[in-house]
Amino acid sequence: MIKKTLFAALFLLTSSMIIAQQNITVEDIYTGEFRTAGLQSLESLNNGKEYIVLNYNRDRTQTIDKYSYATGEKTGTLVSSADLRLPIRSYTLSDDESQMLIVSQSEQIFRYSSYDKVHVYDMNTKELTLVSDELVRSAALSPDGKKVAYVFENNIYYKDLASGATTQVTTDGETNKLINGVSDWVYEEEFAIVRAYQWSPDSKQIAFISFDESEVPEFSMDVYGNALYQKQDVFKYPKAGEKNAVVGLHVYDLLTRKRNEINLNRNEEFYIARINYSPNGKLAAQVLNRHQDVLDFYYVDPSGNASIAFTEKDKAYVDVTDDLTFLEDGSFLWTSEKDNWRHIYHYDANGNEKKQITSGNWDVTSYYGYDAKNKRIFYQSTEDGSINRGIYSISLKGKKKTKLSNRIGTNSASFSSNFSYFINTYSSATTPPVYTLHDSKKGNQVREIQNNSGLLDKLKDYKFAQKEFSTINVNGNDLNMWTMKPADFDPKKEYPLLMFQYSGPGSQQVANRWYGANDYWHSMLANDGYIVICVDGRGTGYKGADFKKVTQKELGKYEVEDQIAVAKKMGAMDYIDSSRIGIWGWSYGGFMSSNCILQGNDTFSTAIAVAPVTSWRFYDSIYTERYMTTPQENASGYDNNSPMSHVDKLKGKYLLIHGSADDNVHVQNTMRMVEALVQANKQFDWAIYPDKNHGIYGGNTRIHLFNKMTNFIHNNL
Incomplete structure (x- = not known):
């Protein structure tokens, strides 16, 4: 009996050693054997105390559920696909959280773009409104939540949610010739722009970019599929040195229903890489020359006059980012690598540099935003070494810098709307992703949300x-x-x-x-x-x-x-x-x-x-x-x-x-x-x-x- 037990123990030990020594296979990797558990994409509610998540349930329904930051407990359900009687692929809340734009069907075009079936759900009346019978592109609610704009067949439209009336903003859009309000292939791929229009803060204007690609050479590729004959996919693709789309900046006034093309006073080819409205209604446009070594930051006033607020130049190229925040006084935060490292700068309302806020031989790798109440800026950087990422906050005056992450490796943050909390995602070469909730003042951990110790x-x-x-x-x-x-x-x-x-x-x-x-x-x-x-x-x-x-x-x-x-x-x-x-x-x-x-x-x-x-x-x-x-x-x-x-x-x-x-x-x-x-x-x-x-x-x-x-x-x- 003793010998049998000893033999069994040795057999188990040997078996475990064999198992421990098995090598990874390609099949293991690509059938998800080592997949990490993550957090579904979440969005903070305006109260800063709750967030919402699109959940996919076992009964094949989708629900958009509310959770408490502090406890992680579910506090309610905003909407269910079962109640709507349509699937929820993605969603966007209006600024005041009274309306929800819901995508129920989506067909991918290129890397980021898609054709979508879109509805608007009224959170108070529970009414569901179909935006268009067609699959549309880049739908967006107006800031006041009363209208929704979209692009169909290269033209911009908007629907009044109260009356149900639809207005066509542009009429000159044509496939492979002219695009209004969404980007062409190369802007989407290289500037990460899909929606090329913006609502003004008062919902009275739509600013948009047009792309005249009539002279851009076409690229075609065979798609073989399963049919007897293959088909061709043909689209405009400007290769190096070839003709680009000619872009224009326009503002449409909803009251007068007039479209005004903005004169940027340029005599050379250019790119409009970003358009943004400031809170006071000024339109800002980031315009690059074709070499991309000069970036002009334009302001466009409500009457349509454009002027350059400041210019950034580089001997090689200027990177375009989304690191732009307008403050209440019209000044703004901006990142630049003009001192050889990417850092955060404060400019006044006229585009004059007020202060370099961060400095040192390290890069700001993500700009998370500005807490207006406490006058603090949140960012990610390489201050722990170029292969690592840490989370920091700093005052608007560039003082009282606080390190909010406490582990060396890669930290990234998702902040609540009022910057009171952030969810930190941490990993290193020895630790799979760990998700933790922290207070934003000192970075103290509130709770662990999820880990991958398994x-x-x-x-x-x-x-x-x-x-x-x-x-x-x-x-x-x-x-x-x-x-x-x-x-x-x-x-x-x-x-x-x-x-x-x-x-x-x-x-x-x-x-x-x-x-x-x-x-x-x-x-x-x-x-x-x-x-x-x-x-x-x-x-x-x-x-x-x-x-x-x-x-x-x-x-x-x-x-x-x-x-x-x-x-x-x-x-x-x-x-x-x-x-x-x-x-x-x-x-x-x-x-x-x-x-x-x-x-x-x-x-x-x-x-x-x-x-x-x-x-x-x-x-x-x-x-x-x-x-x-x-x-x-x-x-x-x-x-x-x-x-x-x-x-x-x-x-x-x-x-x-x-x-x-x-x-x-x-x-x-x-x-x-x-x-x-x-x-x-x-x-x-x-x-x-x-x-x-x-x-x-x-x-x-x-x-x-x-x-x-x-x-x-x-x-x-």
């Missing part, structure tokens, strides 16, 4: 490679780096090296935050016997504007030099096999990995490029020209750093992957690269995923893709 328990059953953070000095710079090693790493052995990077301007991959899908895959590869590293080279973000903008006019030069130098330095390590160094990346990272195996052909033996740009001539005008100017001005910058200019140098194993319906980085990039490689008589591997966009997902697609990449690495690295 995921850590689950990961005990797997080989799990931890990230080791460090820096590596190449080309005169200390670059941020993380490393993953096998669980049974032996420094006396030699391992193949796989490098991952993105490297795009202002980006960051080396960050002290919890794992994403790629990280789990890298962990799997590490425990299959690889050293995996990631290095953020020159041109990436959060180490000062000069570090970020050094790549200006030469995308792919310094970033490639850094990755090659890192590979050589790592290859000199005793535990790295310098003959087996690979690199991979997606999008900009695919552009980089392609360049690295070609220009670093004596260093890299293997590369994978997913959805890569292969020439910046093929990419859109706003993004590309921000960093490269136009091909007409900078032909050598475009061509010398294009992978297609270096195909004759290919020595190693190269895998090229793209989705055929990528509206962002067009499959044209891969097709032209393939032809260049063929004509250079170079052998390579490639795969096209039919009807998949830039994300290459859907069904089993990601599992197939990452198993293909895994097999390629195992066979060649």
Whole structure:
């Protein structure tokens, strides 16, 4: 009996050790085995004591429920899909919370845009009003809650909710010719604008941007589907150096029903990147020249006169953000990196700088807003180091700075409407997301809302490679780096090296935050016997504007030099096999990995490029020209750093992957690269995923893709 018990105990111990040592699989990753629990998107109510959440219930209904910040207890239900007899996809409350705009049906267009079926629900009368029989775009309630505007077939309309009357604001909209009130493809992708109109605070005007895209070249791509004949998706897409949409700024007066185009007195091409109304009714417009190195901040008075309040210039480019808050006296808060780091500034009502509020060799990475009652500003920054994020508050005078987060890693905050509370989301490379409620005065924790400790328990059953953070000095710079090693790493052995990077301007991959899908895959590869590293080279973000903008006019030069130098330095390590160094990346990272195996052909033996740009001539005008100017001005910058200019140098194993319906980085990039490689008589591997966009997902697609990449690495690295 004793022997049997001992044997059973040993068997259980051995079994648990086997379970503990099982490696992660691609199927584990993409069937959600390591999914983290999160908070559903919440919105603070005006009282600052409660928030609302759209809940998806087990009976397949949706409810918009109220909760107490202090206790987390449910305090009521605002509306239920069962009562409305229609699904709730998303919602927006009116300013006074008496009306709710509800989207019940949505069809995606591009990254952020959609066609929607929209209703307005009256919170007092419980009446539900259909806005339009059609699917419309970018519906928005007026500030007084009495009207709702929307765009249909490129024209702006608004509906009076009391009378039910609908008024057409514009009549000249036409598909692929002229758009009113919503953005074109390139503004949506690069300026993150979809709704290109704003209600005035008194609900008497609608300011909007028009896009005359009649001369913008069309791009088309085949969509294969399941029918006998494929169809074509045709849309306007301005590539670098080509004609952009001609934009105009307009104000429509609801009383007179007159539309007034604002004269900005400009004789050159320009972008209207943002429009906002100040509380006193002044319209503000952020206007960039085509090079995007000069930003003019305009005021437009109610009569339509436009004047420049201030101008910001940069030797490279000026970033556009949503970091703008108007104060009661008409002054405003604004962020800028004009002192080499992004900081918060206070300007007076006329656009004169009053004070730089934050300062130091670190970046403000998120501006959360201004508490007018206590005259305090809330923000996120890199004061704990460029790979970390902390939450802070500071007075309007730039004094009494208070750190509100207390853990090193990545902290982000969601504040109540009156800034009395905030929900902090914390994670690090060793701690999955933890959600906690804090008071905003000192940052004291009120309660823990949710954690992911169960995921850590689950990961005990797997080989799990931890990230080791460090820096590596190449080309005169200390670059941020993380490393993953096998669980049974032996420094006396030699391992193949796989490098991952993105490297795009202002980006960051080396960050002290919890794992994403790629990280789990890298962990799997590490425990299959690889050293995996990631290095953020020159041109990436959060180490000062000069570090970020050094790549200006030469995308792919310094970033490639850094990755090659890192590979050589790592290859000199005793535990790295310098003959087996690979690199991979997606999008900009695919552009980089392609360049690295070609220009670093004596260093890299293997590369994978997913959805890569292969020439910046093929990419859109706003993004590309921000960093490269136009091909007409900078032909050598475009061509010398294009992978297609270096195909004759290919020595190693190269895998090229793209989705055929990528509206962002067009499959044209891969097709032209393939032809260049063929004509250079170079052998390579490639795969096209039919009807998949830039994300290459859907069904089993990601599992197939990452198993293909895994097999390629195992066979060649």
